[in-house]
Amino acid sequence: MVGLAGDSSLAAVEFALAEAARSGGRVRAVHGWEMVPLLAAAPGWLPPNPDADHQGEQIEADLDRMLAPVRAAFPDVDLRVEAGLGGATGALLAAAEHADLLVIGRHPHLFGHRLGPVVHAAVRHSTAPVVLVPHE
Numbered sequence: 635m636v637g638l639a640g641d642s643s644l645a646a647v648e649f650a651l652a653e654a655a656r657s658g659g660r661v662r663a664v665h666g667w668e669m670v671p672l673l674a675a676a677p678g679w680l681p682p683n684p685d686a687d688h689q690g691e692q693i694e695a696d697l698d699r700m701l702a703p704v705r706a707a708f709p710d711v712d713l714r715v716e717a718g719l720g721g722a723t724g725a726l727l728a729a730a731e732h733a734d735l736l737v738i739g740r741h742p743h744l745f746g747h748r749l750g751p752v753v754h755a756a757v758r759h760s761t762a763p764v765v766l767v768p769h770e
Contacts (some may be wrong), residue, residue: 635733635762637726637752638665638715639741646739646767651708653735659694660712662733664695666725667717680707686719693717735764740766 636650650661669686677750694717705713718725727729730736738753749757 635662635664635726635729635735636737637722637739637756638663638697639722639739639752641742642769643739644701644704644770646737647701647704647713648707649765649767650735650737651704651711651713653737654711655708656724659734660714661699662729663697663715664725664729665714665715665717666720666722667693667694668721690717690719722752726752726756727759730756730760730762735765736760736762737765737767740768 636647638647647661647663650663653659654661657717667690669689694715697715701713701715716725718728718730726736726738736756738756740753741750753766757766
């Protein structure tokens with residue numbers, strides 16, 4: 635399983651696909667999202683598209699397009715993309731319950747080598763082994 639956070643996750647996806655190709659596994663790429671962004675707390679704000687199912691399908695389609703070049707490099711690996719409503723941490727931890735390995739990209743942090751909140755939660759609470767792949 636690999637966590638997706640946009641195109642900054644390509645190195646992590648490539649690592650997960652290479653590992654799956656080596657071991658004969660498959661990859662489940664999971665992206666957690668929120669219906670209402672944290673900064674959209676202004677009175678009267680409405681989501682641009684209140685249909686969560688349609689919005690989730692659109693996110694999955696966008697992620698599929700983004701992953702096309704990486705997917706083409708590993709044509710024999712089954713890569714399934716999922717966009718789950720409820721945020722990144724919850725989506726990753728729920729999906730990791732049934733994973734053999736959780737692969738996450740590690741963003742550079744403003745304060746040195748600290749982990750961001752999603753990576754920290756995954757390392758601390760995942761039932762699967764976690765691999766952190768640095769962004770280039």
